[in-house]
Amino acid sequence: MLFPEYRPRRLRQNDAFRRMIRETTISADDLILPLFAISGNGVQNPIPSMPGHYQLSIDNLIKTAETAYKLGIPAVMLFGIPDKKDPLATSAYAKDGIVQKSVKSLKNKLPELAVITDVCLCQYTDHGHCGIVDGQTIDNDATLDLLARTALSHAKAGSDMVAPSDMMDGRVAEIRDILDENGMSNTPIMSYAAKYCSAFYGPFRQAADSAPKFGDRRTYQMDPANALEAVREVTMDIEEGADIIMIKPALPYLDIICRIRDEIDLPLAAYNVSGEYSMIKAAEKMGWIDGKKVMMETLTAIKRAGADMILTYFAIEAAQELRTR
Ligand code: PBG
Secondary structure, X not given: OOOOOOOHHHHHOXXXXXXXXXXXXXXXXXXXXXXXXXXXOOOEEEOOOOOOOEEEOHHHHHHHHHHHHHOOOOEEEXXXXXXXXXXXXXXXXXXXXXXXXXHHHHHHXXXXXXXXXXXXXXXXXXXXXXXEEEOOEEEHHHHHHHHHHHHHHHHHHOOOEEEXXXXXOOHHHHHHHHHHHOOOOOOOEEEEEEEEOOHHHHHHXXXXXXXXXXXXXXXXXXXXXXXXXXXXXXXXXXXXXXXEEEEEXXXXXXXXXXXXXXXXXXXXXXXXXHHHHHHHHHHHHOOOOOHHHHHHHHHHHHHHHOOOEEEEOOHHHHHHHHHOO
16 A cells, blocks of 8 residues: 555544544553551651652551542552661561551452552662672572562462562462462562563652662662563563562553563563653643653553553543543
């Protein structure tokens, strides 16, 4: 088909045609809202680098979750900011830990909203790494047991799905085992399967107070230069029992999302991370871009690349925007 017989503009000339041929659509069903829980009452600490997001005590957490639920968002991803940190991350798997308590309250008040809990140790260790530290190195195998205990304590508190984000080798199998042994075979695992060592997590580390005190996360998170390795990571996690595969970050890794979508038949999630959010918010504040339009374009691009669901700090704003269409 060549010009002048074929004119692609014919089907772009009005909104009805454009809607008819649109290949990618977004709905609130596709969105998952990350939330940060902290102890206290009436607490709503603004996160400076993430306008519109806060560290929330349980009462306020419920209010925000309710807003999301009413907008048709099916799930939230819960992160905890504990009162105390120690080398063994004990608050991560404490029965009365911040995530465990928050899950209980959320499920009590909003039983139909799915609560996914992030399983990692970095917010809970005093050194800020995602695993047990031995000298200057992270001990993979010693960490697995603590991650499994954390996942189990989340599930026991009522978490609908656990999401390990630590990038230790073998953790999906370890978590699947402990859940199954404890009668939690119905709890799915959303695995942060290809999680890159990304500078785009900067604002999150401020939000969750989880920056490493020494070194960086390069010995466990993936090298941004690698794509084949993502395929290996994803394949491993599927074999270990993951139910949903996640790629993270999203926007700088659309090629990975696209590639993994072609390779696997499991549901695929993408994490539109904190830095991706902050950049848009900052440019919007400067008056340099139309923030709402860039938000919708970004989410559409992530979905077009192949993600079935998107974890995004834009979830509430995007769901509101979708209502007006
Ligand atoms: C914890 C974790 C991180 C994110 C999600 N879980 C930070 C990290 O690995 O340093 C980042 C999320 C974001 O930037 O929005 N391991």
